Amino acid sequence: xxxxxxxxxxxxxxxxxxVTLRCSPRSGDLSxxxxxxxxxxxxxxxxxxxxGEERAKGNILERFSAQQFPDLHSELNLSSLELGDxxxxxxxxxxxxxxxxxxxxxxxxxLTVL
Amino acid sequence: xxxVTQLGSHVSVSEGALVLLRCNYSSSVPxxxxxxxxxxxxxxxxxxKYTSAATLVKGINGFEAEFKKxxxxxxxxxxxxxxxxxxxxxxxxxxxxxNEKLTFGTGTRLTIIP
Numbered sequence: 001x002x003x004x005x006x007x008x009x010x011x012x013x014x015x016x017x018x019v020t021l022r023c024s025p026r027s028g029d030l031s032x033x034x035x036x037x038x039x040x041x042x043x044x045x046x047x048x049x050x051x052g053e054e055r056a057k058g059n060i061l062e063r064f065s066a067q068q069f070p071d072l073h074s075e076l077n078l079s080s081l082e083l084g085d086x087x088x089x090x091x092x093x094x095x096x097x098x099x100x101x102x103x104x105x106x107x108x109x110x111l112t113v114l
Numbered sequence: 115x116x117x118v119t120q121l122g123s124h125v126s127v128s129e130g131a132l133v134l135l136r137c138n139y140s141s142s143v144p145x146x147x148x149x150x151x152x153x154x155x156x157x158x159x160x161x162x163k164y165t166s167a168a169t170l171v172k173g174i175n176g177f178e179a180e181f182k183k184x185x186x187x188x189x190x191x192x193x194x195x196x197x198x199x200x201x202x203x204x205x206x207x208x209x210x211x212x213n214e215k216l217t218f219g220t221g222t223r224l225t226i227i228p
Contacts (some may be wrong), residue, residue, distance in 0.1 A: 002157060002159070004157075031214075033215065042218060042219075042220050043204065043218040043221075043222065045215040045216065045217070048213070048214070053215075055212070055213070056209070056212065056213035056214070056215055058215055090157060090158070092158075092216075094214075097214050098214060099146045099165075099208040099211065099214050100163075100165040100208070101145055101161060101211070101214065102148075102159075102160050103216060104160070105150075105157035105158040106157050107156060107157045107158070108156075108157050
């Protein structure tokens with residue numbers, strides 16, 4: 001158990017819908033990262049927050065947004081869902097935001113868009 | 115920019131045999147390198163990391179990796195494979211300051227033959 005929790009574990013929805021994925025980092029960790037894992041794209045970085053502020057963006061679609069709240073939990077919002085958004089979404093957290101930090105991964109949310 | 119290449123998407127070894135999973139990196143800054151393992155339906159777990167200290171890094175579950183700058187490699191090894199080592203293994207490189215994302219390789223699925 002990494003100490004990072006993600007809810008829900010599974011999510012099945014229809015095209016065009018909007019969903020919210022939630023992540024609680026390890027106690028004391030200030031950084032939260034979101035990654036998407038799919039068969040065709042592999043593991044891709046989406047976005048990073050550090051202590052409530054957006055720090056870096058990766059291959060995140062405009063239909064996706066995220067935020068980190070004062071209690072440091074984070075939410076990833078996916079809207080106007082398409083079939084291709086079906087994937088495993090991971091949240092990871094680290095103590096600070098240095099290159100050497102270990103990122104601890106949650107169990108993931110499996111999103112299926114029908 | 116940083117990238118990693120994992121040679122061999124599938125590797126099979128007999129139980130008790132040497133495990134060798136290959137990773138080569140490209141980095142515009144001194145690299146920080148990571149190996150993660152993913153068991154079915156689980157998140158990623160850190161095996162070990164290189165952060166510019168000792169070039170031979172020991173990790174969990176008997177794994178180790180050697181950083182070789184001249185070869186731009188960070189191959190993962192284990193002297194004797196166990197059935198429980200069957201999983202997918204990912205090599206990753208950390209980003210630059212201000213964007214500490216992990217860039218992952220495409221993964222190597224390790225199968226252990228009894």
